[in-house]
Amino acid sequence: MAASPDYYEILGVARDADAKTIKRSFLRKARTLHPDVSKEPDAEARFKEVNEAYSVLSDERKRSNYDRYGTPDGPGGFGADYVDMSDIFGGGFGINDIFDSFFGGGGSAGGRAPRTRGRDMGITLRITLEEAASGCTKTVSYERLAPCDDCGGSGAAEHGKVVTCTRCQGTGRVVEVQRTIFGQMQSQTTCPACQGAGTVMDHPCETCGGQGRTPSREVVEVKIPAGVHAGQSLALGGKGEAGVRNDRAGDLVVTVDVQAHERFERQGDDLFCKVEVDALDAIVGRTLTLDGVIEGERVEVRVPANCAYGERVRVPGRGMPRTGSATRGSLIAVVQVNPPANLAEEDLELLRGLIRRRRAAAGVEPRDTAADATSSAAREKKRPHGRRRR
DSSP, rough: OOOOHHHHHHHTTTOOHHHHHHHHHHHHHHHHHOOOOOOOHHHHHHHHHHHHHHHHSHHHHHHHHHHHHTTTTTTOSSOOTTEOOTTBTTTTTHHHHHHHHHHHTTOOOSSSSOSSSSSOOOOOOOOOOEHHOOEEEEEEEEEEEEEOTTTTTTBTTTTEEEEEEETTSSSSSSEEEEETTEEEEEEEOTTTTTTTSSEEESOOOTTTTSEEEEEEEEEEEEOTTTTOOOOOEEEEEEOOOGGGGGGOHHHHHHHOOOOOOOOSSTTTTEEEEEEEEEHHHHOOOEEEEEEOOTTTTTEEEEOOOOOOOOOOETTTTSSSSOTSSHHHHHHOOOHHHHOOOOOOHHHHHHHHHHHHHHHHHOOOOOOHHHHHHHHHHHHHHHOOOOOOOO
């Protein structure tokens, strides 16, 4: 396996640099290397390299693994409770969208008012059926535009304040004149200086450029309730995209995806599973003990006598928990009847005797198998030696 690059060297920081120093260095480099800003032929590749370095060094677990083992994943990964959502956003969000918003300053195209409120962000979190049954807490790492650490989200440097934009005189629009073959044509566009807001910061924060927000690696805990269904969404208020200059932030919307299970099939709050019994057990009945969906749980399934193939045995209160309730659905065992295997000859003879008695009781003349066997042996004895049997 190829060794990881030197992320500290890429960002130009010391190995003992704190989180703020790492973030500032990353933002400085990102501003000069972003493909929308730099015209250098290798700008995009270098921007991805810088972003990769920041994604590792801004994450405590990844940085710890990298410092100790030379790789962000470490020798054994992060464990089932840790989920890295970098660049895996629903609703069109990705690291490129985050930087587009950062460099665009939250302005909007056309004649619409500039957007200063933060947008909602969406992620899909995959969990097991056991985690859905018991409930769990996941530590999620993701990228977003977060309030700027240096200005507290205001967008202002020390003694800075909001003033009217001198470029558009506070209208948020500028008139552009173009010369064409038909003469001069005028068009209105969003003011590039204030991004349509009509105001600017006279002394903007150098870290965020006056927006009050910067690209950031965030870590949140997502508490999944017991009994959650696939497709159910949980909203974490204010954990989405931060607003411009402390305007309202969006939410982080977590959509739960429950993995298919090898034994259980969920239908509503009920769990279906197959249980195999041989034909003799199906005749006389049997009690089976199964592992339930909750860790350490044992479930007794009482297969009734004369049970048919495909019959369903319901065990109340052993299915999925109902969200917000102390009750649970049912476990429904679907019986699969198989022929008994490895029966000894004496067992087979007992079964033959049982069949003969049942036929006799039903008035059906049973075949005398002993007499048939004697007759067959006598015929073999009378057949001349050397004569081929046809």
